[in-house]
Amino acid sequence: MTCIFCAIASGEIPANRVAEDEVGVAFLDAKPKSPGHTLVVPFEHVSDLGDGSEVFVRMAPFVTRVAQQVVDKLGADGVNLVVNSGAIAGQEVFHLHVHVIPRYADPDAVPSSVDGVLEALRA
Ligand code: AMP
Numbered sequence: 612m613t614c615i616f617c618a619i620a621s622g623e624i625p626a627n628r629v630a631e632d633e634v635g636v637a638f639l640d641a642k643p644k645s646p647g648h649t650l651v652v653p654f655e656h657v658s659d660l661g662d663g664s665e666v667f668v669r670m671a672p673f674v675t676r677v678a679q680q681v682v683d684k685l686g687a688d689g690v691n692l693v694v695n696s697g698a699i700a701g702q703e704v705f706h707l708h709v710h711v712i713p714r715y716a717d718p719d720a721v722p723s724s725v726d727g728v729l730e731a732l733r734a
Contacts, residue, residue, distance in 0.1 A: 616652045616706035629732040637677045646721045647685045647728050649711040658705040660696040674709050684731045687713030
């Protein structure tokens with residue numbers, strides 16, 4: 612069966628992309644925990660941290676840039692970086708990814724629509 616994150620990374624299926632570099636892509640989570648919740652996904656298919664620790668290390672600079680983008684463009688006051696590695700840890704998509712979850716002191720100051728979030732992140 613095709614990996615959904617491989618399909619998104621290759622452009623085969625659409626996603627709300629907000630950034631890309633040589634290691635992978637970043638796109639909005641379909642079920643955001645907060646406005647701007649973004650997934651950073653490597654082009655290389657590795658299932659989890661056990662399978663892809665070297666890929667994870669290579670992703671770190673890109674993850675850091677995406678976290679900064681979310682803070683700067685959306686005015687987040689903090690950010691959670693989360694990796695669910697393994698089913699027991701809550702992983703549902705078995706292509707390594709990092710959740711970038713912005714946190715806001717004042718949730719009312721944040722764009723509430725996906726279009727608003729996208730516009731701010733792409734500005
Ligand atoms: P995890 O539990 O760490 O495997 O999280 C997988 C995440 O992928 C969840 O937060 C889902 O909402 C998200 N997700 C699954 N399919 C898609 C998709 N096609 N586009 C965007 N986000 C997705």
